[in-house]
Amino acid sequence: MYGATVDPIEDIRTDEEKLAEFEARIARGEKIEPGDWMPDEYRRQLIRMISQHAHSEVVGMLPEGAFITRAPNLRRKLILLAKVQDEAGHGQYLYHAAETLGATREEMLEALLSGKAKYSSIFNYPTLSWADMGAIGWLVDGAAILNQTMLAKCSYGPYARAMVRICAEENFHRRQGQDIVITLALGTPEQKGMMQDSINRWWWPTLMMFGPHDTDSPNSAVLIRWGIKTKTNDELRQTFVDQTVPELLALGLTIPDPELRYDEASGHWHFGEINWDEFWNVVKGNGPCNAERMAARRQAHEDGLWVREAMAAYAEKHQS
Amino acid sequence: MTDTQWPRYMVLHQERDDRPHPHAGTVHAPDAEMALLNARDVFVRRPDCVSLWVVRADLIFTRTQEELTLHPDWLESIQPRGDTAETYYVFAKLTQKGQFSHVGEVEAENLPHALKVALQKYPDTRGLAWWVFPVKTVLKSTPDDITAMFAPAAVKDFRDQANFHALSVLRKLMRKQEAE
Amino acid sequence: MNANLKQALTDYLVAMADDELILGHRNSEWCGHAPILEEDIAFANIALDEIGHAIVWYELAADLSGEDRDTYANRVVYFRDAPDYRNTQMVELPKGDWAFTMLRQYLFDQFEMVRLEKLTQSSYASLAEAAAKIRTEEIYHLRHTRAWVRRLGLGTDESHRRMQAALNDLWPYALALFEASTRETLLIQASYIPDISILKTAWQVQVTTYLQEAALTMPTNSSHAIPPRTHHTEHLGGLLSDLQQVARLDPMAKW
Numbered sequence: 158m159y160g161a162t163v164d165p166i167e168d169i170r171t172d173e174e175k176l177a178e179f180e181a182r183i184a185r186g187e188k189i190e191p192g193d194w195m196p197d198e199y200r201r202q203l204i205r206m207i208s209q210h211a212h213s214e215v216v217g218m219l220p221e222g223a224f225i226t227r228a229p230n231l232r233r234k235l236i237l238l239a240k241v242q243d244e245a246g247h248g249q250y251l252y253h254a255a256e257t258l259g260a261t262r263e264e265m266l267e268a269l270l271s272g273k274a275k276y277s278s279i280f281n282y283p284t285l286s287w288a289d290m291g292a293i294g295w296l297v298d299g300a301a302i303l304n305q306t307m308l309a310k311c312s313y314g315p316y317a318r319a320m321v322r323i324c325a326e327e328n329f330h331r332r333q334g335q336d337i338v339i340t341l342a343l344g345t346p347e348q349k350g351m352m353q354d355s356i357n358r359w360w361w362p363t364l365m366m367f368g369p370h371d372t373d374s375p376n377s378a379v380l381i382r383w384g385i386k387t388k389t390n391d392e393l394r395q396t397f398v399d400q401t402v403p404e405l406l407a408l409g410l411t412i413p414d415p416e417l418r419y420d421e422a423s424g425h426w427h428f429g430e431i432n433w434d435e436f437w438n439v440v441k442g443n444g445p446c447n448a449e450r451m452a453a454r455r456q457a458h459e460d461g462l463w464v465r466e467a468m469a470a471y472a473e474k475h476q477s
Numbered sequence: 478m479t480d481t482q483w484p485r486y487m488v489l490h491q492e493r494d495d496r497p498h499p500h501a502g503t504v505h506a507p508d509a510e511m512a513l514l515n516a517r518d519v520f521v522r523r524p525d526c527v528s529l530w531v532v533r534a535d536l537i538f539t540r541t542q543e544e545l546t547l548h549p550d551w552l553e554s555i556q557p558r559g560d561t562a563e564t565y566y567v568f569a570k571l572t573q574k575g576q577f578s579h580v581g582e583v584e585a586e587n588l589p590h591a592l593k594v595a596l597q598k599y600p601d602t603r604g605l606a607w608w609v610f611p612v613k614t615v616l617k618s619t620p621d622d623i624t625a626m627f628a629p630a631a632v633k634d635f636r637d638q639a640n641f642h643a644l645s646v647l648r649k650l651m652r653k654q655e656a657e
Numbered sequence: 658m659n660a661n662l663k664q665a666l667t668d669y670l671v672a673m674a675d676d677e678l679i680l681g682h683r684n685s686e687w688c689g690h691a692p693i694l695e696e697d698i699a700f701a702n703i704a705l706d707e708i709g710h711a712i713v714w715y716e717l718a719a720d721l722s723g724e725d726r727d728t729y730a731n732r733v734v735y736f737r738d739a740p741d742y743r744n745t746q747m748v749e750l751p752k753g754d755w756a757f758t759m760l761r762q763y764l765f766d767q768f769e770m771v772r773l774e775k776l777t778q779s780s781y782a783s784l785a786e787a788a789a790k791i792r793t794e795e796i797y798h799l800r801h802t803r804a805w806v807r808r809l810g811l812g813t814d815e816s817h818r819r820m821q822a823a824l825n826d827l828w829p830y831a832l833a834l835f836e837a838s839t840r841e842t843l844l845i846q847a848s849y850i851p852d853i854s855i856l857k858t859a860w861q862v863q864v865t866t867y868l869q870e871a872a873l874t875m876p877t878n879s880s881h882a883i884p885p886r887t888h889h890t891e892h893l894g895g896l897l898s899d900l901q902q903v904a905r906l907d908p909m910a911k912w
Contacts, residue, residue: 218689229912242701335643461692467812468507518699625796
């Protein structure tokens, strides 16, 4: 929804006709734009996914943001601040994409702050050392990029366009993360130890980021049919493992999975089973930092209320 | 107290003098001047911008190709009423993957009329979706703003992924290990 | 340039750099906690610019004193203790509320603008060049902070009250920006830097006019004298222990 509403056009087609034409458009690779007819379920799923994604960017500023003031040299400080700033930007682009579907940012933030809306569980884990800036950049952003590259091709135009912009910037995030990991892994024994500890803590939560197994993912089928997703959670997870494992091993780091081995026959890395109890527990709000993250967001929101009101009041008084 | 996130402004972003102003996204801002400043910070963190336009999102009138083809009678029903005309910008999305981009200007009496005139004036433009909005509602940066608002992004090289050599280091290490 | 002059100019550059660094650091604390998403982004840009300017000044100081410009800034930032920092007290104060942060930034931006305009005419060429570059970014900062100050001053009763409180707190610290050290006399005589105490009047007229337009009352009681740049509040120590903690884990390591 962009704005000016003048004489809404009445659609005289039957629901079956509309749905058939909608699915045909998606099959032809066309993009759905705001204003086009879409099933309510398509709109609902998109608002759910996009707003969750936006919330993840915004909450995701907190764990890394805690290290901006502590970055170990000025270059790293500029890079980390610019990266966390980009995350605010990505949240901003994504809220915009959801707004085109009729959701308002006020509603979406209310849903986040009241605990109704979800965000990526990865951000409910604590950042304990500088090495975590490397692990988050490489693993967490690396995992996110796979998902986002897929979504850049999704059937909803505004979401796809936001993703194209985000992917371009996200590569900087992953590169700076890799750069930190390499520096520490090839640094002093203490630095390498710090890096290994960080990989040990972030590896499994990163694999969980791709979501439940396809068989346990209730929304997967419809999302794939309507061209919102084009790959399943398990496919993306495997791509991530195949891509990342040899690089980490080359740095002399280890991966905290005793079952990890290269399978010549399939050409893939076999990895152990994810602890799904932990996954669901964090999703339900019982992770190590859920309460802390929400408290920080609520605090910023409440502290900012007088500011937003004052700016709106000034605009009201000084309308030209 | 209920929250306000301020009104939304559409941001149009020109990369070079000789290019049009495609759509970049929106910003929330209390007024047009703040919207222009916010647009700079949100969309010009990286270089390649010489001009920004902002316009309140609720002043933009939009129709998709689907809406227009399904209801040719709607367009028929739009007739000039002899009201005072003003100038409207016309934007269209021209490719499936593309962004809305500036097509031109039309003189019209109101928003739907502006769209009708645009479709007549640009018959060869196959828009998948259209926007029209009054020129006078747009706040624009000026050429004088380039040095202070847009040029500095070019020296912020810490955001440039080309400055990180992680990949070449990793490849070298992996080759070395294979050789061993 | 004789040794005395060289030392005085190095100290001057480091003091300017320290101001920018500490202010940028304080501003960066807002990233993720700003009143609205757009401002998380905008204010991070200001923080990035200030830290960037600090680096420019540290590098000039390194060139002048024959130090390695690639390592000098990190050495002085991460391995100096609070008593050796030469920033003005205003920039080390905790970030406070959004009114305090925005007003501090405005007062500092306007101060920098006045100083940079003169520094672009410095007879020390590399200082003049750097000042010209930094000035372009400050033009934008000032546009941003002026827009905010005006709106918050005239917005609601609450925003006005908070702005007035911030102004009352900040004013003596802002006046201290114009206290020149005795060693600066040498630099002024060599036309390297402007006489900052002379610029005070111009600055005071600008900010007074602007703040009054925003319905703020200028504090008259400036009995609270702010000590020179060699003295700091207790806040700087806390700031530095945060800033330096990772770097000091292993001073010889590359990060």
